[in-house]
Amino acid sequence: MQNKVEMVVFDMAGTTVDENNIVYKVLRKAINNAGYEVSLEDVLAHGAGMEKKAAIKSVLLNCENVDDDALATSIFEQFLGMLTAAYEEEELFPQNNAKEVFVSLKERGILAVLNTGYDRPTAESIIKKLGWQEGVDFDALVTASDVGSNRPHPDMIHYAMRKFDIADGNKVVKVGDSTIDVQEGQNAGCVLSIGITTGAHTAEQLREANPDKIINNLIELLPLL
Numbered sequence: 001m002q003n004k005v006e007m008v009v010f011d012m013a014g015t016t017v018d019e020n021n022i023v024y025k026v027l028r029k030a031i032n033n034a035g036y037e038v039s040l041e042d043v044l045a046h047g048a049g050m051e052k053k054a055a056i057k058s059v060l061l062n063c064e065n066v067d068d069d070a071l072a073t074s075i076f077e078q079f080l081g082m083l084t085a086a087y088e089e090e091e092l093f094p095q096n097n098a099k100e101v102f103v104s105l106k107e108r109g110i111l112a113v114l115n116t117g118y119d120r121p122t123a124e125s126i127i128k129k130l131g132w133q134e135g136v137d138f139d140a141l142v143t144a145s146d147v148g149s150n151r152p153h154p155d156m157i158h159y160a161m162r163k164f165d166i167a168d169g170n171k172v173v174k175v176g177d178s179t180i181d182v183q184e185g186q187n188a189g190c191v192l193s194i195g196i197t198t199g200a201h202t203a204e205q206l207r208e209a210n211p212d213k214i215i216n217n218l219i220e221l222l223p224l225l
Contacts, residue, residue: 005191005225006166007111009142009157011049011176014199016114016218017126018093023118024200026086027052030079031059034071038063048200049178051117051150052076083122092129095198097219102138104222111139111164115156119145140164151180154188161188175221177201182209192224 010016013023021040028043038059046062047055053076060066105112116123120143127134127141134141140163147155161172173192174185177199185193186209195206195214203214213224 004171005110005173006171007113007160007164008105008173008175008221008225009113009115009160009185009190010138011178011181011199012114012116012118012123012126014048014095014177015175015181015196016095016098017130018095018198019087019090019126021200022086022090023052023083024048026083027055027059027079030075030082031056033078034075036060036064036066044200045205049117049151049176049180049184051144052079052119054150055117080119080122084125087122087125087129092126094130094132096217099137101218101221108225110225113140113142113160114138115142115160117144117151119143152183152187154184157184157188157190173221173225175215175218177206179206179209182206182211186210194221194224 013019024040024043028038028040031038042063043059046058050058053072056075057072060072102112123141123143140160142156142160144150147159149155157174166172169189170191172190174190175194175196176182177196178201182193182195192212195211197203197216206214215221
């Protein structure tokens with residue numbers, strides 16, 4: 001790799017956070033509570049990695065041929081309340097080797113940034129439950145509510161780059177568990193856009209986005225840097 005990597009941008013749920021697909025199970029329930037019948041596989045296929053209202057709209061359009069912004073907004077509002085309750089009840093864990101990778105990056109002088117399709121309050125509640133601290137365990141958090149356009153648009157990665165005065169995407173790596181994560185990295189001009197099989201999408205699904213590499217555990221990232 002010609003340019004030294006200065007930043008790795010990690011997705012949260014399914015990539016650095018093991019939450020057993022709680023968010024997508026709740027999203028499915030919120031949609032079905034509105035009178036539809038979609039499966040978890042439908043939700044993962046059409047909504048994984050997206051800002052969550054956009055995910056609801058995508059699932060409704062692709063699975064039910066419904067394009068109704070007011071309906072999506074209503075379901076989204078229900079979903080937020082249901083998700084807060086679910087996160088209060090369910091256990092969350094760091095993904096295998098997440099903290100070890102963060103420590104190794106710090107030792108190498110590489111920034112570790114978390115980005116997510118969650119809004120900021122939800123993301124911060126997850127981080128608090130894990131006992132992680134911004135500036136200690138990782139360097140920054142960028143959420144869907146911090147930017148104007150969400151994945152696959154590159155806005156969240158560009159936001160992080162501006163925060164740390166990084167002008168060149170060739171110094172940034174993106175890691176995520178969905179095709180839309182991979183596309184986000186590609187659209188941001190990242191030197192590597194890496195898919196990981198610990199979350200929403202299988203290796204076969206991830207290959208549809210033509211990632212530079214597919215890994216099965218975060219520790220596999222380190223030799224690539």
